[in-house]
Amino acid sequence: MTESGVTEPGANRRPLTVRTDPALGGRWTSLATPEREWLWHNPRVPADARAGVAPGDPFVDAGGGEECLPTIGGPSDHGEVWSRPWAAHGGDGTAARVEAGDLALTRRLTTHDGTVRADYTITGPPGAGLLHAVHLLLDVGPDARLEVPGRPGTLVVEWPEPGATTPTTWPDGGGMPLDVLGPDDGTARCAVVATDRLDVVDGADRLRLRWGTPAAAPLSLVVWRNLGGWPEEAPYRSIGVEPMLGAETNLDRAGPDRLARLDRAGRLTWWLTATATLSAKNLPL
Numbered sequence: 001m002t003e004s005g006v007t008e009p010g011a012n013r014r015p016l017t018v019r020t021d022p023a024l025g026g027r028w029t030s031l032a033t034p035e036r037e038w039l040w041h042n043p044r045v046p047a048d049a050r051a052g053v054a055p056g057d058p059f060v061d062a063g064g065g066e067e068c069l070p071t072i073g074g075p076s077d078h079g080e081v082w083s084r085p086w087a088a089h090g091g092d093g094t095a096a097r098v099e100a101g102d103l104a105l106t107r108r109l110t111t112h113d114g115t116v117r118a119d120y121t122i123t124g125p126p127g128a129g130l131l132h133a134v135h136l137l138l139d140v141g142p143d144a145r146l147e148v149p150g151r152p153g154t155l156v157v158e159w160p161e162p163g164a165t166t167p168t169t170w171p172d173g174g175g176m177p178l179d180v181l182g183p184d185d186g187t188a189r190c191a192v193v194a195t196d197r198l199d200v201v202d203g204a205d206r207l208r209l210r211w212g213t214p215a216a217a218p219l220s221l222v223v224w225r226n227l228g229g230w231p232e233e234a235p236y237r238s239i240g241v242e243p244m245l246g247a248e249t250n251l252d253r254a255g256p257d258r259l260a261r262l263d264r265a266g267r268l269t270w271w272l273t274a275t276a277t278l279s280a281k282n283l284p285l
Contacts (some may be wrong), residue, residue: 001116002193008112012277012278012279013114013140013210013251013275013276014034014114014276014278015032015034015114015276016033016084016111016114016116016143016274016275016276017030017031017032017111017116018030018031018109018111018116019100020109021089022085022086022088022096023085023086024050024053024085025053025060025066025067025081025082025083025084025085025086025098026067026081026082026096026098027050027064027066027082028065028066028134028136029065030064031065031116031136031207033205033207033213033276035093035140035278036139036205036209038124038136038139038140038197039063039064039138039139039277040060040063040064040137040138040139040140040238040239041062041063041064041135041139042061042063042236042238044128045063047175049062050062053082053083053258054083055080055083055275056076056083058236059078059082059103061238062113063137063238063244064082064137065078065135065136066082066132066135067081067082067105067107067132067133067134068069068081068131068132068133068134068135068242069081069100069103069131069132069133070100070103070128070132070251071131071132071246071249071250071252072133072135072222072242072249073157073249073250073251073253074253077129078135078182079100080100081098081100083104083229084098084099084100084140085098089114092110094110095107095109102125102128103122103123103124103130103227104123104124105120105121106122106214107109107119107120108120111247113160113190114275114276115273116273117224117271117272117273118134118272118273119269119271120269120270120271120272121196121267121268122244122262122267122268122269123262123266123268124141125266126264126265126266127261127262128169128262128266129148129254129256129259129260130245130251130259130260130261130262130268131156131244131245131246131248131249131251131254131260132244132245132246132247132260133222133242133244133245133246134242134243134244135222135240136241136242136243137224137238137239138207138239138241139278140181140239141181141202141203142181142182142183143181143202143203144181144200144201144202144203144239145179145180145181145201146171146181146198146199146200146223146241147198147199147200147201148179148193148195148197149195149197150170151171151194152169152170153167153168153169153193153194153231154169154171154172154173154188154191154192154193155168155169155191155248156168156174156190156191157190157191157192157223157248157249157284158177158190158249159189159190160185161173163253165253170193173189173191173223174188174191175183176225176274178191178223178225181225181227181239183228184227184228184229184236184237185213185227185228186227186228186229187225187227187237187256188222188224188225188226188228188229188230189224189225190222190223190224190225190249191222191223191225191249192220192221192222192244192248192249193220193222193223194209194247194269195219195221196210196211196219196221196243197211198211198241203282204275204277204280205277205278205282206226206277206282207274207275207276208274208275208276208277209241209243209272209273209274211245211271211272211273212270212271212272213245213260213268213269213271214269215246215263215268215270216247216268217245217246217260217268217270218246218247218258218259218260219244219247220244220246221243222240222241222244222249223241223242224239224241226238226239226240227255236244244270245259245260245270246259246270247257258262
């Protein structure tokens with residue numbers, strides 16, 4: 001695909017479908033083409049562990065995709081909406097809504113010509129600051145790579161020690177590359193990248209994510225590159241990419257310029273699209 005949405009020569013655009021579970025925090029349970037599932041599911045977490053959560057419970061890392069609002073890092077870990085049931089909104093079956101504290105989030109999911117689009121509306125007190133990320137855990141191999149254009153500013157969080165942040169530039173993740181995944185090496189990094197686009201390339205498959213907002217709000221990507229380095233007591237591998245409204249992972253730590261804010265009417269909108277292609281041109285040289 002080109003930036004205009006036209007399929008590149010030799011690329012085979014694949015229909016992409018999405019499934020969610022409104023009863024379980026609006027969780028994304030599938031993002032798939034006919035050839036593959038892009039979302040990873042944690043084999044260590046039984047289904048009933050995720051199904052039994054209630055507001056205020058510790059985060060259950062079941063995989064798939066979780067909606068994180070009004071923060072990613074705690075408190076509360078991964079925010080307030082992942083643990084609450086969502087309700088249908090409107091009559092066409094495409095939208096669901098959840099309320100958490102003084103904020104409400106509505107998500108409308110549609111597909112057109114093989115593209116999945118999520119449209120978000122957040123309402124609450126005028127001027128309220130927040131972070132909202134779509135926490136997608138990917139089922140990709142060690143040869144997969146993350147493509148972000150240029151060398152945007154990058155903030156490595158919780159490194160080199162808990163609570164610390166380290167500014168750098170993509171693809172540096174504090175002495176390790178964020179754009180290549182590789183085999184398990186016992187490391188874990190989380191970073192916020194100043195971008196509104198990402199291509200995930202795994203073999204001949206390419207997943208293209210784009211996001212934007214009409215508001216004057218920062219847009220970022222959170223990369224979670226855990227190659228068996230977390231949690232300390234029982235580490236496992238997980239790869240997360242999180243298109244985000246905002247530019248930090250922790251609401252309490254974020255400076256004013258790193259937060260998204262509701263407008264004078266107490267409203268903020270943004271969107272995320274996902275497309276997929278299959279092409280030998282995606283393979284590394």
